[in-house]
Amino acid sequence: MPAIRNLILILGDQLTPDLTALIGADPARDRVLMGELRDEATYVRHHKKKIAFLFSAMCHFAEELRAAELRVDYTTLDQPDAPGSFTGLIAQAVARYKPERIIVTEAGEWRVARDIAGWETRFSIPVEIRTDDRFLCAPGDFRDWAAGRKQLRMEYFYRDMRRKTGLLMDGDQPAGGKWNYDSENRKAPALDLFMPRPKAIAPDAITQAVLTLVEARFGHHFGDLAPFWFAVTRADAEAALAAFITRALPWFGDYQDAMLTREPFLYHAVIAQYLNCGLLDPLRVCRAVEAAYRAGQAPLNAAEGFIRQIIGWREYVRGIYWLKMPGYERSNALGHTRPLPDFYWTGETAMACVKAAVTQTKELAYAHHIQRLMVTGNFALLAGIDPYALHEWYLSVYADAYEWVELPNTVGMSQFADGGLLGSKPYAASGAYINRMSNYCGACRFDVKQRTGPDACPFNALYWDFIARNRALIGANPRMAQMIRTYDHFAPPEQERISDSAARFLARL
Ligand SMILES: Cc1cc2nc3c(=O)[nH]c(=O)nc-3n(C[C@H](O)[C@H](O)[C@H](O)COP(=O)(O)OP(=O)(O)OC[C@H]3O[C@@H](n4cnc5c(N)ncnc54)[C@H](O)[C@@H]3O)c2cc1C
Ligand code: SF4
Numbered sequence: 001m002p003a004i005r006n007l008i009l010i011l012g013d014q015l016t017p018d019l020t021a022l023i024g025a026d027p028a029r030d031r032v033l034m035g036e037l038r039d040e041a042t043y044v045r046h047h048k049k050k051i052a053f054l055f056s057a058m059c060h061f062a063e064e065l066r067a068a069e070l071r072v073d074y075t076t077l078d079q080p081d082a083p084g085s086f087t088g089l090i091a092q093a094v095a096r097y098k099p100e101r102i103i104v105t106e107a108g109e110w111r112v113a114r115d116i117a118g119w120e121t122r123f124s125i126p127v128e129i130r131t132d133d134r135f136l137c138a139p140g141d142f143r144d145w146a147a148g149r150k151q152l153r154m155e156y157f158y159r160d161m162r163r164k165t166g167l168l169m170d171g172d173q174p175a176g177g178k179w180n181y182d183s184e185n186r187k188a189p190a191l192d193l194f195m196p197r198p199k200a201i202a203p204d205a206i207t208q209a210v211l212t213l214v215e216a217r218f219g220h221h222f223g224d225l226a227p228f229w230f231a232v233t234r235a236d237a238e239a240a241l242a243a244f245i246t247r248a249l250p251w252f253g254d255y256q257d258a259m260l261t262r263e264p265f266l267y268h269a270v271i272a273q274y275l276n277c278g279l280l281d282p283l284r285v286c287r288a289v290e291a292a293y294r295a296g297q298a299p300l301n302a303a304e305g306f307i308r309q310i311i312g313w314r315e316y317v318r319g320i321y322w323l324k325m326p327g328y329e330r331s332n333a334l335g336h337t338r339p340l341p342d343f344y345w346t347g348e349t350a351m352a353c354v355k356a357a358v359t360q361t362k363e364l365a366y367a368h369h370i371q372r373l374m375v376t377g378n379f380a381l382l383a384g385i386d387p388y389a390l391h392e393w394y395l396s397v398y399a400d401a402y403e404w405v406e407l408p409n410t411v412g413m414s415q416f417a418d419g420g421l422l423g424s425k426p427y428a429a430s431g432a433y434i435n436r437m438s439n440y441c442g443a444c445r446f447d448v449k450q451r452t453g454p455d456a457c458p459f460n461a462l463y464w465d466f467i468a469r470n471r472a473l474i475g476a477n478p479r480m481a482q483m484i485r486t487y488d489h490f491a492p493p494e495q496e497r498i499s500d501s502a503a504r505f506l507a508r509l
Pocket of ligand 2: 440441
């Protein structure tokens, strides 16, 4: 066996040719290591489409590296000696090559970073862990930004990222004179709007083989494998981005919060799965969106709203994750312990909004932000579902889900389980919000206008019961305090009916 200088490990969400671990890679003396690993596919039971997407994208990336002359060892899941874990993969390669050094770009998830941290001792070889420069804000920089602040508000972090990147800046001023155009981005949907579909890519031979493997090995996991239309190469992911920019971006802002039956995507980009595994570069995506705005092809509220999601929210939640891990995953400020209802897996519920969100999640491994936040997340919050169980659900079911981004969104933004570290108030809403932003309620067995009783929308009694239950914790926020005052104005018999309706509904869950 030829002497190997560096063993370069590429993780499944590091499918980027200019990844720091690959800098200086020498085709003659270094060996790149990639593997389809049982542990990674099963530490939660990931959606079948998500596993297939990642395995196929990994296979295609290995081909891309080989085309660039690098020598790649790629272990498939069905190989007889396939290792189950990253540590096993490294152990086999170390025994095989006796390398001088292991090189890896820092892991996205705490769980994997902890394993990597043990390798130097375990294998008695230097391990070089390189910074992941695909993000704009390193965990240490976020820690510095957070230090000494009473409140960690995304808006101020986002403004710093705008200044740092120069995105949508005219000199030192924000384009258009305002940092944030969110107030223009809350239009309810209209049924006669033209809704573009994300670019669908037909599976090639590699993807077909992966689909067969995933069905055989993970057939019992949640979700539908077919139809499979995700891009699995950089070129196709870029084509999907280009299609979004021309067909949907102009309306992205206006209808960002809208929801419509049988329109799972509306004007969303459906690119988080590509960004999060490295097929798309966040900064390049934002620059392309800014270029569309500067060329007059998209309005400012759309471009700003979109760029804020990526350099604002996406970077901010990653900062929170590394600031608070480990331990953040067990946050439970509201003391919620109810098990996750079965209908999160089956979609079998009479609540039309929840049914729509879960059913499309099963079919597509996708739901847009407002469905995640204001339907499945909101329901769990109002019903007092255990945030850890909910976290595992979100981590399993979406093609874009990795703990660094999913956990703060679930535990912090959606469940207020961190007591208000990430968001200033809980995203709790009654059926009126869902009715305003969607057309779900018209076809629902429940009546969104009724507050209590067997036919009332469950979100209504649960909402007021949530407000009453948590007044001490949420009352500091002025908008929540207003809701508490409204509740206090209900006559005592109405308050009793609310508590009774909520209790009866929860008992049936
Ligand atoms: C409970 C919950 C769980 C979530 N879990 C994940 C997750 O596992 N992975 C994930 O990428 N996003 C997650 N999000 C954020 C958001 O819902 C998804 O990024 C978005 O729906 C992906 O679809 P899209 O590409 O069409 O996004 P668009 O709506 O088109 O937005 C564009 C991009 O902005 C970024 N973005 C938007 N909102 C957020 C956000 N809140 N946090 C981080 N990035 C954001 C994404 O990269 C997204 O692709 C979660 C949100 C909630 C409320
Ligand atoms: S009535 Fe209530 S449960 Fe039914 S779709 Fe509307 S918000 Fe959802």
